[in-house]
Amino acid sequence: MVAEAAGVSKMTASRVLRNEGGFSPQTRDRVLAEVERLGYLPNRIAAVFSGDQKSTFIGVSIPDLGNEVFTHVLEGIDRKLSAFGHQTVLGMTQRVAGEEEKWIGTVLSWQPAGLILTGVSHAPRVQQMLEAADLPVVEIWELSATPFDMCVGLDHEASGRAMGRYLVSKGYKHFGYVGTHHDAANAAAARLSGFGEAVKAGEGRLKKQLLLNDVPGFYTGYYGVEQLLSSAPETEVVFFQNDNMAMGAIQFCQAKGISVPGDLGIAGWGELPIASVLPYRLTTVRVNHLRIGQAAAEKLLLRISGDSVDPVTDVGFQLIEGETV
Amino acid sequence: MVAEAAGVSKMTASRVLRNEGGFSPQTRDRVLAEVERLGYLPNRIAAVFSGDQKSTFIGVSIPDLGNEVFTHVLEGIDRKLSAFGHQTVLGMTQRVAGEEEKWIGTVLSWQPAGLILTGVSHAPRVQQMLEAADLPVVEIWELSATPFDMCVGLDHEASGRAMGRYLVSKGYKHFGYVGTHHDAANAAAARLSGFGEAVKAGEGRLKKQLLLNDVPGFYTGYYGVEQLLSSAPETEVVFFQNDNMAMGAIQFCQAKGISVPGDLGIAGWGELPIASVLPYRLTTVRVNHLRIGQAAAEKLLLRISGDSVDPVTDVGFQLIEGETV
DNA sequence: TTGAAAGCGATACCAT
DNA sequence: ATGGTATCGCTTTCAA
Numbered sequence: 001m002v003a004e005a006a007g008v009s010k011m012t013a014s015r016v017l018r019n020e021g022g023f024s025p026q027t028r029d030r031v032l033a034e035v036e037r038l039g040y041l042p043n044r045i046a047a048v049f050s051g052d053q054k055s056t057f058i059g060v061s062i063p064d065l066g067n068e069v070f071t072h073v074l075e076g077i078d079r080k081l082s083a084f085g086h087q088t089v090l091g092m093t094q095r096v097a098g099e100e101e102k103w104i105g106t107v108l109s110w111q112p113a114g115l116i117l118t119g120v121s122h123a124p125r126v127q128q129m130l131e132a133a134d135l136p137v138v139e140i141w142e143l144s145a146t147p148f149d150m151c152v153g154l155d156h157e158a159s160g161r162a163m164g165r166y167l168v169s170k171g172y173k174h175f176g177y178v179g180t181h182h183d184a185a186n187a188a189a190a191r192l193s194g195f196g197e198a199v200k201a202g203e204g205r206l207k208k209q210l211l212l213n214d215v216p217g218f219y220t221g222y223y224g225v226e227q228l229l230s231s232a233p234e235t236e237v238v239f240f241q242n243d244n245m246a247m248g249a250i251q252f253c254q255a256k257g258i259s260v261p262g263d264l265g266i267a268g269w270g271e272l273p274i275a276s277v278l279p280y281r282l283t284t285v286r287v288n289h290l291r292i293g294q295a296a297a298e299k300l301l302l303r304i305s306g307d308s309v310d311p312v313t314d315v316g317f318q319l320i321e322g323e324t325v
Numbered sequence: 326m327v328a329e330a331a332g333v334s335k336m337t338a339s340r341v342l343r344n345e346g347g348f349s350p351q352t353r354d355r356v357l358a359e360v361e362r363l364g365y366l367p368n369r370i371a372a373v374f375s376g377d378q379k380s381t382f383i384g385v386s387i388p389d390l391g392n393e394v395f396t397h398v399l400e401g402i403d404r405k406l407s408a409f410g411h412q413t414v415l416g417m418t419q420r421v422a423g424e425e426e427k428w429i430g431t432v433l434s435w436q437p438a439g440l441i442l443t444g445v446s447h448a449p450r451v452q453q454m455l456e457a458a459d460l461p462v463v464e465i466w467e468l469s470a471t472p473f474d475m476c477v478g479l480d481h482e483a484s485g486r487a488m489g490r491y492l493v494s495k496g497y498k499h500f501g502y503v504g505t506h507h508d509a510a511n512a513a514a515a516r517l518s519g520f521g522e523a524v525k526a527g528e529g530r531l532k533k534q535l536l537l538n539d540v541p542g543f544y545t546g547y548y549g550v551e552q553l554l555s556s557a558p559e560t561e562v563v564f565f566q567n568d569n570m571a572m573g574a575i576q577f578c579q580a581k582g583i584s585v586p587g588d589l590g591i592a593g594w595g596e597l598p599i600a601s602v603l604p605y606r607l608t609t610v611r612v613n614h615l616r617i618g619q620a621a622a623e624k625l626l627l628r629i630s631g632d633s634v635d636p637v638t639d640v641g642f643q644l645i646e647g648e649t650v
Numbered sequence: 651t652t653g654a655a656a657g658c659g660a661t662a663c664c665a666t
Numbered sequence: 667a668t669g670g671t672a673t674c675g676c677t678t679t680c681a682a
Binding site for chain 2 (some may be wrong): 107
Binding site (some may be wrong): 340349352371375376377 | 651
């Protein structure tokens with residue numbers, strides 16, 4: 001350690017650096033002066049290694065950053081974590097099956113203080129690794145009654161059901177859904193499931209469910225609704241996987257002279273900022289994405305500092321009764 | 326090391342784990358079997374510490390994730406890095422001045438293999454720390470003729486100038502600009518500067534430059550253009566800080582019955598996906614955000630593996646002559 | 651092909 | 667208030 005060139009033992013220097021007491025003010029000043037002079041930076045790798053501690057890293061896995069909702073979640077996480085001296089180690093995994101498992105192995109080898117994982121379904125090996133690693137884990141986005149450890153999210157199926165019921169209550173009979181195709185059971189699938197259930201219970205018909213092999217963006221909504229209408233022109237209202245897709249659909253309708261909601265009702269999900277510029281309010285489901293991230297980070301930090309934590313947080317959702325249905 | 330319960334020394338096990346040769350196939354199989362059985366995960370912290378190596382972390386600082394362009398940059402970075410066994414350690418710094426310096430200190434203490442920093446202006450202490458740390462650094466977004474180490478970005482001033490010239494060539498005389506306020510000299514300021522220069526050279530008048538204290542999003546564009554028009558109604562065309570703001574402005578015009586480009590011309594910057602749903606093409610500047618991230622990661626990886634690297638990459642830009650001016 | 655020993659930079663523990 | 671010593675898990679070096 002360079003700072004003991006200041007005439008003290010490395011132990012004393014270490015104590016000063018960590019400000020844990022047990023040194024005189026003079027010593028302190030002498031050490032800090034040398035630190036400053038030499039531009040000394042502590043080696044946290046060595047510290048973690050030494051103390052058999054965990055690092056201050058938090059591994060955060062999200063499907064991808066292209067999806068705007070997850071950037072908000074991530075921002076919520078990182079803001080909170082960095083305020084408490086932790087670092088986010090990113091993992092964009094869900095693009096390829098099996099990536100999560102690989103990523104978790106890597107990130108665990110860095111002795112992270114905790115993990116935040118998107119989704120509640122993981123490979124069996126992942127479960128094993130997590131158990132063996134014995135660290136705080138928060139699963140986010142979807143809700144699970146039996147989380148691996150902790151969980152922050154919302155009941156996607158209920159949100160779809162709520163939207164279905166609402167649309168039924170508006171008198172619609174012929175429903176459509178446009179989303180994108182996902183490999184596994186996931187949140188969007190749960191929404192569709194709840195939606196379909198409510199439609200059925202309301203004696204409506206979910207005539208057309210379009211699952212496109214594309215990303216859930218504006219353009220996908222644009223051509224998705226076009227495709228849906230051409231094959232099921234009797235559709236009265238369409239529920240979209242997210243607001244981006246709904247916005248694309250609205251633009252399509254505008255371009256084609258289809259009046260919304262007169263000719264076609266449109267509902268989104270997620271309440272993304274883009275919808276705020278419409279001259280009318282988009283019917284959608286509000287979810288506080290940032291709050292999911294913050295709550296997840298908070299839970300993790302509490303657990304790391306040894307507090308007891310309520311394992312499951314339901315951040316809920318709110319149906320926005322807009323003017324597009 | 327647990328795996329030497331397989332009857333070999335830890336050295337042999339270590340060699341097998343790193344697959345560096347110097348062991349028999351039988352030994353190999355025996356060790357790997359134990360690794361599997363015990364669910365052994367290597368401790369990379371110890372490895373880095375031991376070898377006096379760098380870690381595989383790459384520190385990536387970006388202003389914030391709310392700004393869509395940086396999420397694309399980040400995605401480009403992380404895709405490339407993770408494909409080569411590196412991990413992104415996130416730093417959202419620019420919200421507060423001085424945060425970058427603090428963050429760099431922290432991240433350097435983890436012995437990262439390299440850094441990617443947004444922007445080319447850094448505090449003097451940051452410069453010192455980077456020099457002392459002696460690691461590859463890529464500055465992104467803005468271009469610098471004299472980067473600290475390496476640099477990937479584009480000439481923002483030139484892009485503003487190009488837009489200015491183009492609008493002048495379309496016969497406009499009264500120009501406006503709407504952006505957001507930033508504390509330091511930055512990319513958007515450079516664009517405005519180039520824009521103003523071109524307008525002046527074209528004998529136009531940049532009557533109104535609106536710098537709002539807000540985030541550069543849809544809604545900011547919406548009320549920004551409203552504010553600009555009320556104080557400078559003679560404005561014929563407005564250049565916005567980004568496409569999101571331009572989109573907000575277009576929605577405003579639509580709501581108020583202002584025809585675009587008949588009554589007012591609108592130009593954006595950055596070519597964000599949202600504009601793709603307009604029934605006409607937005608006049609804007611195309612920048613390949615993803616490519617900036619990828620190129621930065623590539624440069625870093627090349628340098629890390631000891632190759633010589635061209636220090637500066639200009640990813641350029643392309644003026645999109647749309648239908649909104 | 652294998653192993654024994656030193657050491658990386660910090661901290662915990664025990665002494666002074 | 668201060669310092670000596672062992673130690674963390676792994677890699678490097680040297681020897682067998």
